[in-house]
Amino acid sequence: MKIVLDASKGVSLAEQLTCQLEEMIRSRQVQVGAKLPSIRQLAASHQISRFPIMEAYDRLVSKGLIQPKHGSGFYVTGRVDTHDHWFRGANPCVARAASGNILQQFTSAGDALPLSSGFIPEAWRDVEGIAQAMRQISRKDTASLVDYAAPQGDATLREQISRRLLLLEIETRPQHILVTHSASHALDLVARTMLRPGDTVFVEDPGYFNLFGLLRLQGIRLIGVPRSRTGPDLSVIEDLLTVHRPKLFFVNTVFQNPTATNIAPQVAFRLLQLAQLHDFSIVEDDIYADLQAVPSQRLAALDQLNRVIYVGGFSKTLSSSLRLGYIAAHPELIGNLMSVKTLTSMGGTKLAESIVATLLERGIYRKHMEKLRYRVDDALAYAVEQLQRSGWEVFEQPCGGMFVWSRVPNVDDSAVLVAEAQKFGITIAPGANYRPNNETSPWLRFNAAYMRDNRTLTFLASTSRL
Missing domain, CATH: 3.90.1150.10 (Aspartate Aminotransferase, domain 1)
Incomplete structure (x- = not known):
């Protein structure tokens, strides 16, 4: 039973322990009838007080997930429904962790x-450039100060994004693009639209921790693929594909977070071959694209948005306050993603979209x-x-x-x-x-x-x- 507790996190030890054990029990990593480690054992192995462990066990008892047996310890009950609310919706416990x-x-x-x-x-940051664009918009387009943006995003912004993607040899049109509140929002929309609780996805190890949290929140099973100096380890992927059937593989192509490595062309070609052979799609998270002076090979350029869903954004390079990202994908998928976006957040922020469109159009961002x-x-x-x-x-x-x-x-x-x-x-x-x-x-x-x-x-x- 692998339990990781970190006192430096903004979550109490009792909360961390409760969440990890609850996930293990509900996902059947710990079987019905299994005996949990004693309070004394856990305290000793993690070198912490017994009180947070006692609190965590009390919480699990109140949830009906474990039961105490006098003089013996705590045991997993048989009353766990693996299709209950934990898999159908967001578990606040998992979200906090x-x-x-x-x-x-x-x-x-x-x-x-x-x-x-x-x-x-x-x-x-280009604070003055942002302020200048904001002043201009507030004088000439007062609707941007009070209105929602169109659900798919500002037309001028999508046109500018499409032109930028052509520099990466990704052939898109504005109808291929959906503007989102951020790149993380884009990843969340993809997960909500394309995955169901219990589905399996491949992620990079190490990789983007916010993505891991988003997926866990929706009851998705994560399988880590080691990130080498040339990209995801192909030999490991091929071994994993003999056992698992992932629906998606989330990948950073350029300046991967956190290793700062790029995918080599031969790795990109083989990864797309495996996606075709084993029928999974690839989510290419390219949030750091604009930090690359001379573009290297992108999966979306090789695939032209057939099996690749491309995600980008501006918060890392322009402004975290503007919080704008985007998705480039096949028009049918963009329509599905836009429906989910509309239901969960209405339109976007018209002012932010107008500012970024202006910065791109006038060459200020370049x-x-x-x-x-x-x-x-x-x-x-x-x-x-x-x-x-x-x-x-x-x-x-x-x-x-x-x-x-x-x-x-x-x-x-x-x-x-x-x-x-x-x-x-x-x-x-x-x-x-x-x-x-x-x-x-x-x-x-x-x-x-x-x-x-x-x-x-x-x-x-x-x-x-x-």
Whole structure:
């Protein structure tokens, strides 16, 4: 029974334990009649107090999932319906546990350095360009200040996105594109539309932890595929396909989060062959596309939106407040996705869509990206140099993007490094957060934008003693 507890999360230990055990019981990972570890055993193995364990067991008893037997322990009951509300809808318990990694980015001390953050600093954003576009729109298009956007998204914005995708050799028209509130919203819409509780999907290991939470929330079964330096491990995929029938495979093609690696052309070709042979679709999450100066091969370009659903967005490069993403897919699927979007969130935010459309149309975004890529590339080179000088191993020399995936040799659990970083006023997420089932990992994700801070250099120097 694999239980992972992390006191640094924004979720109590009792809550974490309750959620993990409930998921194991309802999904039959723990069978009816099985005896749970004793309170004393769990406390000793995780080196925590017995009180959160007692609270978690009490909660599970009240849910009817386990029952105490006097003098013997706690046992899984036979009253578990695997098709009950936990699989039909969102379980608040699972939602709280899954969102803990994200909430950490907003609840850490205000002066703490967010060394593994997924955001770029405000100083790197084109604040003046955004403000200028907003002033123009507020004068000439007052409807943008009060109206919903069209359900599929602003027509001018979709036209601009279509033109940008042509630069990646993805042939689309505006009717192939659905504007969403963010890239995460796009992934959520795909899951809601194409998956049902109990379905199996492949995800990358390590990968995007918010995606893992979204899928678990909908009762989807996650199978992790190791991410190598050239993309998903094809030999592992082929072995897994002899046992599992995934409906979707979620993949980062370029500057993968968190390893910053790109898929090699031969891997992309074979992955599409396997999708055709085993009848699954691929969701290509390309949120970091605009950070790449010279486009490399995209799955959607090879496939032309037959089995590939392409997801992109602007929050990582332009503004997290504007929160705009998009999906490019076959028109029939776009229609289905738009229906789900309309039911769950009505239209989009017309002001945000008008601002981004204006920035794209006037070339302001293009000029911003030229400056941002230069700044990010410079930060990456510095980050790798400092990490290697401090004795860290870098998973792969990044050729762009924001992240460096790195580890300290002979340190098997990066949670040790998380605790060390806290001494210097640094918040950093353990590598386990980026794994589908929170397995222990020695790796850490660094955001290159924050590597020049003196606290980072002091922290790196301290790790030589570990």
